[in-house]
Amino acid sequence: MLKVRVFTLYPEIFPGPLGIGIFKKALKKKIWSLKVINIREQASDKHKTVDDKPFGGGSGMVLKPDVIAKSLDKYVLGKKEKTIYLSSKGKMFDQRMAKSLSKKKIINFICGHFEGIDQRVLETRNIEEVSIGDYILSGGETASLVLMDSILRLVPGVLGNKRSLEEESFENGLLEYPHYTKPQKWEKKNVPPVLLSGDHAKIKDWRLSQSRVITRRQRPDLWKKYKKK
């Protein structure tokens, strides 16, 4: 069972896309669990203040370390638990990280807002910063959902078909080959004949060559790494 906790100012965003299909089924089967914690509950003044102006000046507001820490300390049992702050200055998330996180027992996600959270919480609570890409979101919630989606589908029992995982993009350092289904002829376009040949070795070869062409064209960075292997 993978226990997931999310610390957020907007609990109503969850479970969102994780409340449907395979994720919903897996939740019912207790393959994973989701606890959503409203950070604001730990604000101590009557206005329930969670943010303040940045020291050193500048625009925007910063989430207060005392409020975040109080919220974390109520649930998170020390450094043994994995705690991730979704952050534009974090380590870049990828399939390898998803795989490694899918083996954890507990993952805590902290969703930032405004300019982000006070640096000292990250240091004192052993929090890892993870980014989903080189662009700025207005909050960490959508990023946390991206991580959860890709991590959860790797947890045994969540996805029905194990083989479909093995053949996906990034598994062999290449992007995936194109897919086709019925009708065989559609808008004057035919399905590539090799896929109708029944020759599995030939089909495998064709798919690999397509993967190579696509990776080379779309992702020169991945192509370079693949060629080096």
Ligand code: SAH
């Ligand atoms: N001032 C920051 C941006 C803050 S955006 C900067 O210039 O880098 C507000 C919140 O959205 C952040 O605290 C973080 O939790 C989340 N966020 C924004 N971009 C993100 C990204 N690429 N990946 C993960 N989380 C992100």
